[in-house]
Amino acid sequence: MIARRLMAAFVSLALLSVPALAQDASPLASTVSQPGEWRHALSLFGEVKYPADFKHFDYVNPDAPKAGTVRFATVGTFDSFNSFVPKGNAAAGISLIYEQLMTPSFDEPSTEYGLIAEAVRYPEDHSSVTFRLNPAARWHDGQPITVGDVVWSFDTLKRISPFYRFYLANVLKAEQTGEREVTFTFDKGGNRELPQIVGQLNILPRHWWEGKDAQGRQRNIEEGTLEPPLGSGPYKVKEFSAGRWEVYERVTDHWAKDLPSERGTNNFDTVRYDYFRDQTVLVEAFKGDQYDYRLENSAKNWATSYDFPAARDGRVILEKFPDQGSGIMQGFAFNLRRDKFKDPRVRRAFNLAFDFEDLNRTLMFDQYERIGSYFHGTDLASSGLPSGKELEILESVRGKVPESVFTTPYANPVGGSPEKTRANLREAARLLKEAGWEVRDGRLTNAATGEPMTVEYLYVDPSAERTVSLLRPALQRLGIQMSMRTVDDSQYVNRVRSHDFDIITAGFPESLSPGNEQREFWGSEAADREGSRNVIGIKDPAVDALIDRVIYANSREDLVAATKALDRVLLANNYVVPQFAISYDRTARWNRFARPANLPPRGSLFPTVWWWDEAAAQKTRTGP
Secondary structure, three states: OOOOHHHOOOOOOOOOOOOOOOOOOOOOOOOOOOOOOOEOEEEOOOOOOOOOOOOOOOOOOOOOOOOOEEEEEEEOOOOEOOOOOOOOOEOOOHHHHOOEOEEEOOOOOOEEEEOOEEEEEOOOOOOEEEEEEOOOOEOOOOOEOOHHHHHHHHHHHHHHOHHHHHHOOOEEEEEEEEOOEEEEEEOOOOOOOHHHHHHOOEOOOHHHHOOEOOOOOEOOOOOOOOOOOOOOOOEEEEEEEOOOEEEEEEOOOOOOOOOOOOOOOOOOOEEEEEEEOOHHHHHHHHHOOOOOEEEEOOHHHHHHOOOOHHHHOOOEEEEEEEEOOEEEEEEEEEOOOOHHHOOHHHHHHHHHHOOHHHHHHHOOOOOOEEOOOOOEOOOOOOOOOOOHHHHHHHHOOOOOOOOHHHHOOOOOOOOOOHHHHHHHHHHHHHHHHHOOEEEEOOEEEEOOOOOEOEEEEEEOOOOHHHHHHOHHHHHHHOOOEEEEEEOOHHHHHHHHHOOOOOEEEEEEEEEOOOOOHHHHHHOHHHHOOOOOOOOOOOOOHHHHHHHHHHHOOOOHHHHHHHHHHHHHHHHHOOOEEEOEEOOEEEEEEEOOEEOOOOOOOEOOOOOOOOEEOHHHHHHHHHOO
């Protein structure tokens, strides 16, 4: 599943205005059956935690003060407030202005509660879902959010956006089925996740996008724009300087502020984003109090960059937050569209050349653990040999997957000493020779074509050089010439979208209830689609079949077994060289904020449930 608003990654999506239901349309006669009882929440498996009359989530402070400013920083620039077009750089934080039909809770897996939709129902076979809109739901201009807005948003996003077209491929149509009711019909039953996926749909104001701007020009949702869009969320754009910074202000009369799912959240009066040139400048800007909060992803920075006066005297707080709500695969991702990477033995040779233990000790202060699963850090990760239901699922694809899936548990090579390094490189050389490569004049060469093995590592963050610095010499010992090319944000995004790379570092975040997004990560249909998350280019019928077993699982037991089977096959094919991860978030913040005492283990949840602490802020301002 994909996350929402502050906890989500920024994704650029393409849109186009298409004919749909008029805003003031009268109720239509439904051609879709609508069985099932109305519910206030959706859960993928099992009962929801909070009853229909709940007052607020347990992990918030419902009486948190609404005050203060929180400042963020990011690398790069922006040139548009339209995050729904697949080009340009959308403004950070623009998701703050939008709402969805449902909203997640962070202390239970795969559960959503009402937001724009006050209630939801679906038949037992999950062949459709119907949402009943909250009559209080309003756009920032005071106009009501209508069923017409929902239908138009669905039609527009699905028709024009490659992401939504793929992610909502199993949703055939949206139609008005009551005065405040909208029904989404699926291509078939059994996909338990689809009601929740539809609940995550961004709802856009049709009347605004089909209207004209202050100069009388017709708006076009297909194009970028620096006109602040109309939204319905807790914030709206206050002011900005294109490419440099933007400020969002809290909507004081926000229609949803007193909903149980929203109480205690969105507590800052203003949210600011500033843009900087690179990560090095970003660290120094934080130390200079130019922004408030930093999620530190560099072990070197965490170990060496925070010994400065404000951190020593308590004006800056360093804190780790456990994150057990998701898994991750991060690794060197091969572009399988390049012939030189098609043989899994070649890909395994790169893993053998990667000495994680040496890297972790010498450059990362032993802070990391090696990733050994596509669902690392969760109970969905495969281990040992398959058995029970997992083995039964794998038997259905026997002969279409590597036989090692059934005979040999996956394991990354282990280095860390000269003896182990040499042994790993000898095994890598053997695999390369088996795959038809041989060393000629010191260069690894394809025996059949005479083509030398050269690879380019494409990256945007200069700190990535440290990770590759130990891999490149090992590859050179095998006769592989690796070059490193750093490009700016726009070039990187465009090259990855168009599959113009050899190797990149790619991350694939996983929820505790994987589903339709697996098609986007590994599915054949996504492999050739520009901008898809299947950056590797996997086109494997067995993988497709296992993805379907995950999506159409009928119980948590079936889901876990199917996910482990999928994990095992992905690992056996050596599609990536797994890198490293930690099970907590490293954070640094200026001491101006407070939080609830009972945060769930899902990271810091900053700033969603935090608030301004005036007493702490006064001390920070007056400190030495």
